[in-house]
Amino acid sequence: MSDLQGLMKRKIRMGMVGGGPGSFIGEVHRMAARLDNQIELVCGVFSSDPIKSRRTGEALFMNPSRVYDNYAQMIANEAALSENERMDFVSIVTPNHMHYPPAVAALKAGFHVMSDKPATLDILEAKLLKNLVNETGLIYGLTHTYLGYPMVKQARAMVSNGKLGEIRKILVEYPQGWLSQFEENSGENKQAEWRTDPARSGISGTMGDIGTHAHNLVEYISGSQMKYICADLNIYVKGRKLDDDGSVLFKMSNGASGTLTASQICAGEENALKIKIYGENGGLEWNQMEPFILLHKPHGGAMQTFTAGVDKNNLCDEAYSACRLPSGHPEGYIEAFANLYKCFAQAIRDPEGYSQNKGLVGINEGVRGMAFIEALVKSTNSKDKWIKIKD
Secondary structure: OOHHHHHOOOOEEEEEEEOOOOOOHHHHHHHHHHHOOOEEEEEEEOOOOHHHHHHHHHHOOOOHHHEOOOHHHHHHHHHHOOOOOOOOEEEEEOOHHHOHHHHHHHHHOOOEEEEEOOOOOOHHHHHHHHHHHHHHOOOEEEEOHHHHOHHHHHHHHHHHOOOOOOEEEEEEEEEOOOOOOOOOOOOOOHHHHHHOOHHHHOOOOHHHHHHHHHHHHHHHHHOOOEEEEEEEEEOOOOOOOOOOEEEEEEEEOOOOEEEEEEEOOOOOOOOOOEEEEEEOOEEEEEEOOOOOEEEEEEOOOOOEEEEOOOOOOOOOHHHHHOOOOOOOOOOOHHHHHHHHHHHHHHHHHOHHHHHHOOOOEOHHHHHHHHHHHHHHHHHHOOOOOOEEOOO
16 A cells, blocks of 8 residues: 555644643644544654653653654654654744744655744745755645634635625734733743744744734735735834834735734734725625624625535635534634644645645745745835835
8 A cells, every 4th residue: 555545544643843831822733733633643842841842742641752852853763663653744833943943854854844834034944945845845834824714715715706806905904912011021921032032033023923924814815915015113112122013005916005004012902813805896804803704895785794604605615615513603713723734634645636725825925924024124124115025
């Protein structure tokens, strides 16, 4: 039996880098990966501290021999195992500066990679990683979570099918409030500590963290690329080293214009990502806080509400396949995240169909995200009004 035939008869085996004590996103990845019963966690290095890594492995009831001290050890040992035992891919859930090194090591050893976003610490690493992905022909996935929501897929299909006509205006906002106070030196907030540190987060804080989600959502739904931006990044909290707020004017390759705002100092806000997209014949509106609802506002007609659910409900095939429950039983963040892992497992099982898998984004979007961040910083520090995003 060939390895590809064998993949159809078993779960996909996952190794993990990161996701130990104090990690929010690591457990989210683990829950998402196991939800559809397609993937199993078989090994990992969960912390740069070997003791903490082993403790996490114990808490997850893992085989102690497959809980490692560092990613290099894990990749080398797993590569030495038989095809019937070794991991199939690596899930990278570390701070940004540690996305690139284990991804490179895994790809060179023949393992697929699923990475938290952004893809890398900077644009140079992203371009080098893209070259390696292309050279190896292996699967590289990027967890832009919000693309997993059924109603985001529905919005994309409606735009693609011409339901709105020519797209003219896009408005996207992502306000949070969790960094409205100086948290990074408290010793109690690991997320604030590394996300505001240039050495671990990169050249941008808020825009690198959540602005990239907004940028990716705009391009995914519209089917067009953001080409030019005019940005204003701000640091409001005294003593902070990276932006905690920003506003962007942008122009798309299809001629549409728009605004993007992202902030983590909007006190009282939680995770209020929202996008509105307008064409000549109407508009669409989606709000992450009520993700199972998509509003369609046709010009001169009554507003139509689309809801997620397995009763189909006039949904496109991709949105319908991303639902698990009947309408009225809301699915949320974990289910959306799980849709990304479900698509990733399908891509591993069927590499030839990977390019047609619209439910998963990869290294091309990773490079575009880093190019977006670079352009934002350049625009903020430049006297030029408009900056072209170069990827």
